[in-house]
Amino acid sequence: MSKIKMAILGCGGMAGGHAQRFSKHADVELVALCDVSTEVVGNFIARNLADVENKPQVFTDAAHMYAETTPDAVTIVTPHTLHFQHAMQALEADCHVFMEKPMVTDSSDAHTLAAKVEEAGKVLVIGYNTPCNARINFIREVIRSGELGKLELVSGWLAQDWKRMTTGTWRQKPELSGGGQMYDSGAHIFNTLVWTVEQPVEAVHAFVDNLETAVDINGTANIRFANGVFATITISGNCPVDGSNLTFLFDGGRIECDGWNGSWIKVFKGTQEITDLNFGETQAPTENFIDAILGRADARTSPINGVNQSEIMDAIYESARTGQVATPQTR
Numbered sequence: 001m002s003k004i005k006m007a008i009l010g011c012g013g014m015a016g017g018h019a020q021r022f023s024k025h026a027d028v029e030l031v032a033l034c035d036v037s038t039e040v041v042g043n044f045i046a047r048n049l050a051d052v053e054n055k056p057q058v059f060t061d062a063a064h065m066y067a068e069t070t071p072d073a074v075t076i077v078t079p080h081t082l083h084f085q086h087a088m089q090a091l092e093a094d095c096h097v098f099m100e101k102p103m104v105t106d107s108s109d110a111h112t113l114a115a116k117v118e119e120a121g122k123v124l125v126i127g128y129n130t131p132c133n134a135r136i137n138f139i140r141e142v143i144r145s146g147e148l149g150k151l152e153l154v155s156g157w158l159a160q161d162w163k164r165m166t167t168g169t170w171r172q173k174p175e176l177s178g179g180g181q182m183y184d185s186g187a188h189i190f191n192t193l194v195w196t197v198e199q200p201v202e203a204v205h206a207f208v209d210n211l212e213t214a215v216d217i218n219g220t221a222n223i224r225f226a227n228g229v230f231a232t233i234t235i236s237g238n239c240p241v242d243g244s245n246l247t248f249l250f251d252g253g254r255i256e257c258d259g260w261n262g263s264w265i266k267v268f269k270g271t272q273e274i275t276d277l278n279f280g281e282t283q284a285p286t287e288n289f290i291d292a293i294l295g296r297a298d299a300r301t302s303p304i305n306g307v308n309q310s311e312i313m314d315a316i317y318e319s320a321r322t323g324q325v326a327t328p329q330t331r
Contacts (some may be wrong), residue, residue: 004293007032007063007095009071009086010077011044014100014127018075018286019048027290032069034059048103060088064092073293074122075286076100079176080183084109087124091116098289101187102313103179103306107329109311114303122327124303127288130192131300133262134279139248139255140196148269149252154197154231156246156259158189162237163217165261172215180215181237182208183313189233189244189259190221194308196248196302199225201308205325211238221316 006028008015022028030049033041033056041058049055059065066089073096076086084104088202090097097117104110109208117124130136143151162181170176171184182190194201203224208216217237224230246259257265262282267274283291283300291297311328319326 003027003029004290005031005069007034007056007065007070007071007074008077009034009065009074009090010100011041012077015044015075015077016048018077018098019044020320021286022075023049023052025290027068027294031071032057032059032065034062034065036060063093063170066090066095073098079170080105080178081176084113088116091120091122091124094120096123096289096293098125098127099284099306100127101191102126102178102183102309103303104310105313106181107307107310107314110113110303110307111179114307117303123289123292124306125285125292126297126301126306126309127285128188128191128195128301128305129261129285130188130259131195131305132283132285134282135257135265136192136262138265138277138279139257140198140256142267143196143198143248147252148250148255149249151197151229151250153249154193154229154245154246155233155249156189156193156231157203157234157236158186158244158260159236159239160185160242161240161329163211163213164238170223172213174215178217179313179317180208180210180217181217182219182221182235182316185237185260186219186233186235187309187313188261188288189235190248190312191305191309192246192259192262193223193231193233194312195305197225197227197228197229197231199227201312201315201328202226203296203325204312204319206316206319208317208320216320219258219316219320221319247284249282257297263267 138311244260292299315326
């Protein structure tokens with residue numbers, strides 16, 4: 001493969017950064033863009049690709065895009081509840097798939113899609129920031145090695161002015177979003193949690209508050225993993241100051257980090273903070289996607305991460321609905 005022929009399905013805000021990176025990447029040829037109207041795609045090109053000499057082709061129908069440009073890969077940046085349909089279509093078109101988070105919004109669909117990816121023999125990467133972050137990878141390796149002893153507890157929060165920013169958009173329409181802030185920005189910290197702990201979720205007790213909207217704005221979740229680790233996560237969508245924290249409590253130390261994007265970390269062994277640490281390099285998820293397609297690296301996320309995420313979110317919403325402890329429904 002000389003260059004990866006890349007298409008983008010969905011020309012919303014998140015797609016802009018992806019398009020700019022792909023247009024400058026030595027191993028990628030951006031061949032096609034697709035959205036609901038040529039006007040939407042044209043405005044997207046004007047904003048993000050004005051200086052690109054060879055503009056990608058414009059489509060309003062994904063099937064036509066796949067048939068006419070035969071891309072090797074597609075980046076899907078569409079409303080959450082459309083992800084399953086769009087990913088299945090892309091795999092049928094023989095494409096590798098980069099999927100913005102969450103992978104899907106239903107655990108049954110997650111298992112179906114995971115099986116389809118395996119059958120197709122394609123790479124599917126989910127656009128979570130932290131699995132490609134060297135600091136978060138360090139935490140997972142510490143948990144695996146037992147360097148700080150046994151992991152017992154995890155406590156975290158994420159805050160964002162999400163309610164105001166998403167008013168009037170598809171993100172507050174449950175038929176398109178699948179949920180609110182817990183499923184949107186909250187997905188990052190939940191994924192960081194399950195990606196590092198690497199254990200099945202055994203039980204969830206959750207509360208949500210929609211703050212008079214159609215979707216959850218604030219929420220809390222108490223989680224028990226199969227190995228006995230407890231976690232408590234608080235998600236705020238109505239705070240004017242963005243931020244996050246995820247704290248891992250071991251019987252021999254503590255690690256604190258930015259669970260949203262891994263921008264900082266503090267490591268304590270016993271009572272002493274360890275500062276002379278080398279974490280290695282951090283990649284953008286799209287860069288990891290390209291490397292995985294070309295066989296230069298393992299994919300840092302895969303359908304199993306989407307399965308884990310959808311199972312925990314299904315349990316969170318079930319618990320919030322019933323007021324009872326929920327058990328993830330695995331297949």
